[in-house]
Amino acid sequence: MLDLTCPACGNPLFKLKNSEIYCPSCEKKVIIEKQGQPTEKKQKLAQAGKDKNVSDLGLVLNQKLNDLKNRLATETDLSTIYKILKTIKLGITILNEIKQNQ
Numbered sequence: 001m002l003d004l005t006c007p008a009c010g011n012p013l014f015k016l017k018n019s020e021i022y023c024p025s026c027e028k029k030v031i032i033e034k035q036g037q038p039t040e041k042k043q044k045l046a047q048a049g050k051d052k053n054v055s056d057l058g059l060v061l062n063q064k065l066n067d068l069k070n071r072l073a074t075e076t077d078l079s080t081i082y083k084i085l086k087t088i089k090l091g092i093t094i095l096n097e098i099k100q101n102q
């Protein structure tokens with residue numbers, strides 16, 4: 001048992017064999033920041049936010065790429081076509097990065 005308490009429930013925290021900090025009450029891992037303060041809640045929120053944001057971004061990008069594709073089909077101005085193509089390329093690059101991180 002550690003002399004730290006869980007920031008979410010206030011129960012004592014335990015250190016696992018793999019040196020991870022664990023709250024048996026919340027049944028969750030707790031990340032300890034440099035200053036020694038447990039930040040389970042922050043970490044959890046950050047993780048949840050990250051996952052959600054990433055999948056949302058993927059959805060938005062897919063939608064945008066579809067819009068751009070439709071726009072490209074009817075666009076005749078060369079500089080606009082160029083901009084659309086650059087944007088599509090960037091969008092695909094980001095989508096691939098999201099896929100790789102999942």
Ligand SMILES: [Zn+2]
Pocket residue numbers: 006007008009010011023024025026027
């Ligand atoms: Zn807890």
